[in-house]
Amino acid sequence: MKGAGRACGSIRVDDAGMLLRSRAAITAILFSVSLCAVAQSYPSRPVRVVVPYPAGGGIDRLARLLSPSLSTALGQPVIIENQGGGATMIGTGTVARAPADGYTLLFTSNGFAVNVLLQKSPSYKVDDFVAVAPVAAFPYVLTVTPSFPPRNIPELIDYARREPAKVNAATVGQGSAIHLLNERFEGLAGVVIADVHYRGTAPALTDLMSGQVQILFDTVGTAARQVRGGKIRALAVTSAERAPLLPEVPTFREEGLPGMTQLGWQGVFAPAGTPMVIVERLNREIVSAASASDIRARFEPDGLAPLRLSREAFAKFAREDGALWERIIRSLNIQPE
Numbered sequence: 001m002k003g004a005g006r007a008c009g010s011i012r013v014d015d016a017g018m019l020l021r022s023r024a025a026i027t028a029i030l031f032s033v034s035l036c037a038v039a040q041s042y043p044s045r046p047v048r049v050v051v052p053y054p055a056g057g058g059i060d061r062l063a064r065l066l067s068p069s070l071s072t073a074l075g076q077p078v079i080i081e082n083q084g085g086g087a088t089m090i091g092t093g094t095v096a097r098a099p100a101d102g103y104t105l106l107f108t109s110n111g112f113a114v115n116v117l118l119q120k121s122p123s124y125k126v127d128d129f130v131a132v133a134p135v136a137a138f139p140y141v142l143t144v145t146p147s148f149p150p151r152n153i154p155e156l157i158d159y160a161r162r163e164p165a166k167v168n169a170a171t172v173g174q175g176s177a178i179h180l181l182n183e184r185f186e187g188l189a190g191v192v193i194a195d196v197h198y199r200g201t202a203p204a205l206t207d208l209m210s211g212q213v214q215i216l217f218d219t220v221g222t223a224a225r226q227v228r229g230g231k232i233r234a235l236a237v238t239s240a241e242r243a244p245l246l247p248e249v250p251t252f253r254e255e256g257l258p259g260m261t262q263l264g265w266q267g268v269f270a271p272a273g274t275p276m277v278i279v280e281r282l283n284r285e286i287v288s289a290a291s292a293s294d295i296r297a298r299f300e301p302d303g304l305a306p307l308r309l310s311r312e313a314f315a316k317f318a319r320e321d322g323a324l325w326e327r328i329i330r331s332l333n334i335q336p337e
Contacts (some may be wrong), residue, residue, distance in 0.1 A: 002217075007148065010093060042102055042278050046077040049105045049268070054084035054090025058221070058302060060264055063107045069289035086123070086262035087115045091122025100273035102282065105132065109266045110177060113322025115330050118175040118337040126322060130268040131315035132279055133286035134307035137263040139239035140181055141220045141221045143232045145211045151234050153189075154257035156215075158273060160280055170204035170213040178204075180328050181238070182216040187331075188259045192243060208232055220245050221303030238262045245303045247274055265321070267314060283311045309326065 047070075051063050059090045059118060070078040077140075083091030088111055098104035104127065106112075116122045150156040160167045171179035172195055186193055196213050198204040201222060208216045209231045220237060224245040227234045232326045234249045240261050242251060252260035268286055270279060289295060310319055 002114065005088055008287065024141050031337070036209050039044055042281065043074050043076045045063060046079050047074060047103055047105065048079050049107050049336045050080055050095050051080060051082050051107050052084060053082065053109075054089035058219070059107065059109055062266060062301075062304070063162060065295065066135070069292065069295065070285055073285040073289065079188045083122075088112070088121060089115065089119060093167050093236070095269070096128040098271050100271040102270060102274050102278035105195070106269040107135075107266070108269065110264050110321055110325075112269070114175065114177070114180070114325045114329070115319060118334065118336055128272055130272050130274055130279060131311060131318055132268040132270050133283040133290075133311060134265065134267045134309045134314040135286065135290045136304040137265045137307040138305070139220050139237045139263055140177075140217050140244050141223050141237045141243070141249065142215060142217055142235045142252075142326055143208065143223050143227065143228075144183070144235060145208050145213070145257075146212055146213050146230065146233055148214050148233070150235070151233075151324035152250075153252065153257060156235060157189045157191055160189070160193055164192055167191075167193050167215065168196050168213045170208055170216040171197050172204060173197055173199070173331065178217045180325055181260075181262070182215075183332055184328055185217075185257075185260060186281040188257050205232075219303060221301065235282075236260070243303060244300065265317075266304075267307070269316065279311065 030175045049063060050121070050134070051060050053059050053106045060080070060082060067078045067080055081095055088108065092108065092112065092115075095104055095106040109118060113126055115122060116126060121260070132139075144150065144156070150159045169182045171182060173179065179195060182193065182195055193215070201218060204213070204216055205222075205226065206219065207213050209226065220243045223232065223234065227246060227249075234246055236255045236257075237243045237246060237249050238252060238260055240251065240253065242249065252258065267283065270282070287308070291308070296306060307314070
């Protein structure tokens, strides 16, 4: 075709293609330089970490434990802000609506992907966030009142089948991790156990110790002291290996129910769209802080262990954990409130 490759104006088409490629390269270089500038200047002011739970709880203590190390590493104050209430909707929604600049972060737990499924008008979607870093993981333990006849999981299953009216399971509310663990256990064991919902772990544990309810799933860190004091008994832990705080207690896998292997977790998220250079910086500093020997030593009394996963692996872990609980919620037909 005559004229092909000729100028459009005074620039040849061939030259224009080269120019376009050059412009794309220049744009990429400028973008890269801009990202480097962002990374080098971040953070230039205090970083706010929202904990969507009341002050004084386990995740709040963990956030405050890590805060000094992160402040030192980042060169700016890391301020912990409690915004409890609304089944974590208040605090989590605050972060979902925050600018995606790395200055407002969410420090939350495995309820992050579950709670949003249980609300008619949730304040956030999981996709509103990007995973930043895992912090810690912990197992649950199935505990029973001291006078309860079963001494192990096979005996509990047999007893629940023979005497279903004599087995009540405490929870800390419909749709809570403890409630869902109860339901998961019932499905895997082929038993039906009545749920008794409480407003928190403390009253549930009180009634377990007094025999008002017979079984309770609890975190190992919360239950260990009462187990060692003989106020309750532990039948099995949900970790793949025995828990260091309760080394004498078998795993569910050892007891013949490998499907009950499950960890709770805590980690940090940022609003979706946060520059990846900032996310990666935060990931490095948080993982480093959580892995320090002095911090690990303070994890142990709460039954926690550092969750050593890359950022990508943590994102995948959190998605898969949420999908698992979503399947359980759907199968039980638990309706949003």
